[in-house]
Amino acid sequence: MVILKRPLRLIIATFLACLPLISFANQEVDAAHGNEAAAHEVVAEGHHEGAHAEPTDVRSKIKAFINHHVLDSHDFSLTQDDETGESWGFPLPVILWDNGLQVFSSAKFHHGKEVAESNGNYYAINHHDGKIYKTDASGTITENEETGHPENFRPIDFSITKTVVSIIAAALLMFFLFTSLAKSYAKNGGIAKGAGRIFEPIVIYIRDEIAIPNIGVKHYKRYMSYLLTIFFFVLFLNIFGLTPLGINATGNFTVTFSLALLTFLITNLTANKNYWGHIFWMPGVPKPMRIILAPIELLGVFIKPFSLMIRLYANIFAGHIVLMSILGLMFIFKSWIGSSLSFGLAFVLSILEILVAFLQAYIFTMLSALYFGAAVEEHHHEEGHH
């Protein structure tokens, strides 16, 4: 088994490393479609005094719904009725920095259908990117002819959006779960009790299989808090994304960017002399090669967290799009064979997505640990470096 473990992990790692490439390609195609569709709509509808015209056929409706889903949203809508245009959910606070703080409820937007007014300023939500723009009283958004991006002024948006809500929810859940687990040890004589108990083996696994082998016994303790937090944070948000709540936090570029940024900062701020030595003046290679290697290695410093960011984002983003497309197929087929087939497919894919949720959390943690390990590696192998 011992012999088997390494190659198996390597295969999984390689497989996962390749995954984002595939998913990313899909996403690009999708994105292109999305843009195309959006462009079509703009052409077809023109400017309808800011109000977005609903797409009429099922296909474009599904497409619009998916595109809407993967973006962040200013209100938490659980479901909506197309006939009446009613939505069920709850509005979230909008916080804008536009010559002073502008705070109002997103209910004012009426799901993007109306222009919100705050202290004499008018704001509207653009349908294509779901962002808030400053407009005039009628909510006109002028778009650039070439790029299709709105030219209106964008206030800095500190709104508690759907993604922020899900992040807070995950954070609260983690906090209560793990503090209760921590308390249960003292109460129960060193043995975990309660719901958090399920996660104790995972905590031990992260320590024994991720942190210690990659970072080393000497330094791993410094990074344990970050590794554990990031693993459960990514895992919980991935799992949240699979619930019917329609959250897409880890499939959000900004979220994965900030997570990768933290890994990047921690790696480089805790790195020792040896690490920088390997980047700028690679030991064990001829001098001219060192000069060539330095920029490549330096680029690697940035590529590593960048790959982390793209991998998580693309996997979850693509998973959501594929899953929702297949769910959407049910309504396109509208026959008992096609619809049940796509239901079955969606079911299988959901299970796969659960696996992906765990794997991506694992990979993110694993690679972060690997980078930390490289940053604090002791100077003990002069020769035989790659």
Next chain:
Amino acid sequence: MEKLINQFEFGLFFWQVLIFVGLILLLKKFAWKPILDAVNEREEGIKNALESAENARKEMQDLQADNQRILNEARAERDTMLKEAREMKEKMVADAKTEAQAQGAKMIEQAKAAIESEKNAAMAELKLQVSSLSLNIAEKLLKEELSNTEAQTKLVEKMLGDVKLN
């Protein structure tokens, strides 16, 4: 890529970093440290318990070995003691036997000497007795014979006859 950059939202980034870093710090203090400490402590405890069990087992083994050794020693000692006793007994018996033999021989010798001297004494006595008895008898006989003349003549004749024969 452009779409990605467009998706970047500063506000969300701000909240995400704030919440996440806050979460790391809070969990570090209230969850990870106690959890890891407790787990470590428990593992240490298990390790120690296993070690002490192993030690106890070893001690037990040592003790058993000791016992065995002591037992063996005792047995050997008993054996030697028995052997010695047996030898001593045999020696004693042999000694007693030779002494008894010597004593017996000596006693027999003495008895023999005593018997010899008694016999000699008895013989001397007997000789004395016999001589006096025969003298008495001879006296009596002579008295008897000489009282009768006929018989005396006969005797003389007979004696003379004997002399003749000589």
